[in-house]
Amino acid sequence: MAIQRTYSMIKPDATARNLTGAINAKLEAAGLRIIAQKRLWLSKAQAERFYAVHRERPFFDELTSFMSSGPIVAQVLEGENAIAKNREVMGATNPADAAPGTIRKEFALSIGENSVHGSDGEDTAKEEIAFFFSGLEIVG
Numbered sequence: 486m487a488i489q490r491t492y493s494m495i496k497p498d499a500t501a502r503n504l505t506g507a508i509n510a511k512l513e514a515a516g517l518r519i520i521a522q523k524r525l526w527l528s529k530a531q532a533e534r535f536y537a538v539h540r541e542r543p544f545f546d547e548l549t550s551f552m553s554s555g556p557i558v559a560q561v562l563e564g565e566n567a568i569a570k571n572r573e574v575m576g577a578t579n580p581a582d583a584a585p586g587t588i589r590k591e592f593a594l595s596i597g598e599n600s601v602h603g604s605d606g607e608d609t610a611k612e613e614i615a616f617f618f619s620g621l622e623i624v625g
């Protein structure tokens with residue numbers, strides 16, 4: 486299995502409840518290395534750019550308002566099969582459907598305020614990492 490990099494983001498509902506360390510512990514326990522990390526507060530316009538692919542979805546305004554409502558933690562994760570592994574550790578979008586032990590099952594509040602984001606494929610991982618990090622900030 487190839488070593489991959491993926492973009493991960495701890496969302497405002499989780500930073501508000503002081504869950505950054507608990508979430509990072511789950512990522513690291515799954516074998517994912519946090520090779521870049523920074524805490525930021527996105528503007529509404531920045532959240533709209535990041536989530537542009539969802540622009541036509543009915544929840545776009547709710548999503549981008551939420552994502553700009555408080556601090557986020559932006560991360561690059563590295564490891565074997567990191568994109569799928571991170572999605573597995575995150576759990577299903579809706580915490581009601583998430584498997585036991587996953588981040589969303591344990592911490593998410595709702596389908597919208599679901600604690601973490603993770604890239605869903607190789608192309609989006611590259612784009613999302615480049616949206617937040619320069620090469621100098623990624624230390625593998």
Ligand code: GDP
Pocket residue numbers: 544547548577578596597598599601602603605
């Ligand atoms: P993900 O890849 O599991 O994060 O899920 P999606 O790509 O389908 O959706 C992106 C994000 O939009 C989710 O993580 C949620 O924060 C949000 N979202 C998805 N569906 C809904 C919804 O029905 N209502 C609201 N408010 N937010 C949603």
